[in-house]
Amino acid sequence: MNRRQFIAASVVSAATTATLSAKPKTPARNPFCFFSKPFQSLSYDDLADLTAELGFDGIEGTIRPGGHITPEQVPDELPKMVEALAKRKLELTIMASGINNADDKLNAQQLRVAAKLGVKRYRMGYYKYDLKKPILKQLDEIRPVLKNLLALNKELGIQAIYQNHSGSNYVGAPLWDLHELFKDHDPKYLAVGLDMAHVTAEGTRSWPIQANLIRPRIGALYVKSFRWENNKRKNCPLDEGIVDAKYPRQLIKNGFIGPINLHEEYINHRDPKLVPQHVDAIRKDVATLKRWLNWS
Secondary structure, eight states: OOHHHHHHHHHHHHHHHHHHHSOOOOOOOOOEEEEOGGGTTSOHHHHHHHHHHHTOSEEEEEBSTTSSBOGGGHHHHHHHHHHHHHHTTOEEEEEEOOOOOSSSHHHHHHHHHHHHTTOOEEEOOOOBOOTTSOHHHHHHHHHHHHHHHHHHHHHHTOEEEEEOOOSSSBTTSSSHHHHHHHTTSOTTTEEEEEEHHHHHHHHTTSHHHHHHHHGGGEEEEEEOEEEEETTEEEEEOGGGSOSOTTHHHHHHHTTOOSOEEEOOOSSOTTOGGGHHHHHHHHHHHHHHHHHHHTOO
16 A cells, blocks of 8 residues: 555545544424413513523513513513513513404514514414304404414514414314414414313323324424313323323424423412412423423
8 A cells, every 4th residue: 555545545544433433413402481471470680580590491471461561562561571581591482472363553563573572483362263153164264364464474584373272162272273274374484382281181082193283383382281170171280290291202303393381370370479389380390391301
């Protein structure tokens, strides 16, 4: 072997060794947030400090009637909330709103302000069925409303998240209706916030079929649990409920990159004196969820 051949062989050998020894890059963790409804009595700074202390990347903040910020307050107050979060390197991951159409000027104003502040997602208000009328006809009536809302979302570069709820008259309770309404639209601008508790309550044993149907359109995963008591759904800590602990990790393995959104709804959120109890409960649920996800 001459000198040139020796150098070439050495380069190939070194490159091969480096390739074999290099560790594969670990994909970035999903954004991790929580529903801040129990903490509407806190200042924006105190809420941001708590969010950082609990280990979240951001919040699903209540920007809606009766929320931490009402729709009318958005131009003045939303920048303050976003700034308080940003100072701790946190974000308003999802803006929980009452918006479900683009025709209302106040709705449009809220979305324009949010988009300008860098908010990427908002949770929509809900549609409900009138059970005295044909269901499919009502879905057809919703389609143009969604089309107009999608046009605004595209203009602003913001994604609408529709959370499924259990109940006899909620659009989205069975999930197939959301598939029918959303299938012609880009999930980048209209997606499902899959709620594990509500889909389990409605689907019982068939929920994986429904979740699989809607899978390409899941934009956020809402994590909470419940148990049945006297044939009624009772919210409870994650480690005491019946939702599938394996599902969040399976969803991520299947390519889901949206936010993991923890909801704690088993303590009265209206009493500010219970804030310490909410903190303890969320801390416990965070530990449980991280075990489910195998997050350190």
